[in-house]
Amino acid sequence: MHSANIFLSPISDYPSRTQLFSPKSPNYPPKSSLGTRPLRKMAFFGGLGSNISATGSGVASVGDDSDTGVGFQTAAEYMGTGGANVGDELVVLFSHLEYACKKIAALVASPFNSNLAKSFSAAAGSADRDKPKPLDIVANDIILSSLKNSGKVAVMASEEDDAPVWLADDGRFVVVIDPLDGSRNIDASIPTGTIFGIYKRLEELDHLPAEEKALLNSLQSGTKLIASGYVLYSSATILCTSFGSGTHAFTLDHSTGDFILTHPNIRIPSRGQIYSVNDARYFDWPEGLRQYIDTVRQGKGKHPKKYSARYICSLVADFHRTLLYGGIAMNPRDHLRLVYEANPLSFLAEQAGGQGSDGKHRILSLQPVKLHQRLPLFLGSTDDIEELKSYGDVQQKVNPGYDV
Numbered sequence: 259m260h261s262a263n264i265f266l267s268p269i270s271d272y273p274s275r276t277q278l279f280s281p282k283s284p285n286y287p288p289k290s291s292l293g294t295r296p297l298r299k300m301a302f303f304g305g306l307g308s309n310i311s312a313t314g315s316g317v318a319s320v321g322d323d324s325d326t327g328v329g330f331q332t333a334a335e336y337m338g339t340g341g342a343n344v345g346d347e348l349v350v351l352f353s354h355l356e357y358a359c360k361k362i363a364a365l366v367a368s369p370f371n372s373n374l375a376k377s378f379s380a381a382a383g384s385a386d387r388d389k390p391k392p393l394d395i396v397a398n399d400i401i402l403s404s405l406k407n408s409g410k411v412a413v414m415a416s417e418e419d420d421a422p423v424w425l426a427d428d429g430r431f432v433v434v435i436d437p438l439d440g441s442r443n444i445d446a447s448i449p450t451g452t453i454f455g456i457y458k459r460l461e462e463l464d465h466l467p468a469e470e471k472a473l474l475n476s477l478q479s480g481t482k483l484i485a486s487g488y489v490l491y492s493s494a495t496i497l498c499t500s501f502g503s504g505t506h507a508f509t510l511d512h513s514t515g516d517f518i519l520t521h522p523n524i525r526i527p528s529r530g531q532i533y534s535v536n537d538a539r540y541f542d543w544p545e546g547l548r549q550y551i552d553t554v555r556q557g558k559g560k561h562p563k564k565y566s567a568r569y570i571c572s573l574v575a576d577f578h579r580t581l582l583y584g585g586i587a588m589n590p591r592d593h594l595r596l597v598y599e600a601n602p603l604s605f606l607a608e609q610a611g612g613q614g615s616d617g618k619h620r621i622l623s624l625q626p627v628k629l630h631q632r633l634p635l636f637l638g639s640t641d642d643i644e645e646l647k648s649y650g651d652v653q654q655k656v657n658p659g660y661d662v
Contacts, residue, residue, distance in 0.1 A: 348410075351410040394418055404425075409427055412424065436459075452488060477597070483605045486500060526582075529584070573603075577637055585596075590652060593657075596624060601626075612638055615636045
């Protein structure tokens, strides 16, 4: 873990003619723009003369100009009185979080981000695959600055920091975050993501010293989450979130800077036909997990069809596919972090009708005891998770410490 204060200088080394983020764009939307606005055509469909409807159930539908009254809904509009109605303060917090993620999306896609890696090559070793990468630390700084500027966040706990940061005594919310999951894949242009969870500040702890109350606020059970989400940086930039009333995904329209509701009320299939795991580690797995994988990929499980393997080695990307198509995304080792990864993604899975498990217990029922506590993680379709757990021994406790 590293401090997030000293690593932004490499950005100043970019060529002077290069601007990753337009200096003319407004920092944050005015409060008056956060409410409901009329539905409008999507700019990026303009050449096709198409409209997109984010109403109804299941997936969004695409029509043409003859469809009257059809438009789209931004994330801010959805959170307002026309949708989830989460309250002004949470809308403000989300607008700052969206802003930070747009900056990260631009940074990840920039041809100049390799300059950061060169600047850090002397300091970074290759033995520890979990050491923070330059973009991790820049992303952490971007999010920290945005959340601090929102004025709504009391505590931010990041996977990149040893301890949570107390931001404001009057902030109502606690944010736990993995700023840039899968960053070691960026050089290969493999999808990455940001994962976050939001809690209410525990006011009964306000009398404690800042360091102590920051830690205890960050160690809340996943059952107390009021919102969580991830942002996928891929061929599209997608914000998938839940406020406790279903899981919804918004796609970034780069022409307007808005996140547009494209996948309302996502429902993960009760059973899929895909498993996602690094099965090169098959011989390190316990007997129960080996038996489960052998059974389903032969089509001899409770589902009569043979399962396929799809593994990106990017948690956000593997989970996003699982959320849409069903099946299981898993890491059977004590590797993924309960606070920053397992709880927020399990919240989304449950809100979409799926499950999050450590192979024995419901993830959201676990009480964190350490900020960077690690555990096995199984996310996906309810029937698939239940079938997996029926094999008993599915947690890999032998951990050889893989270098790759």
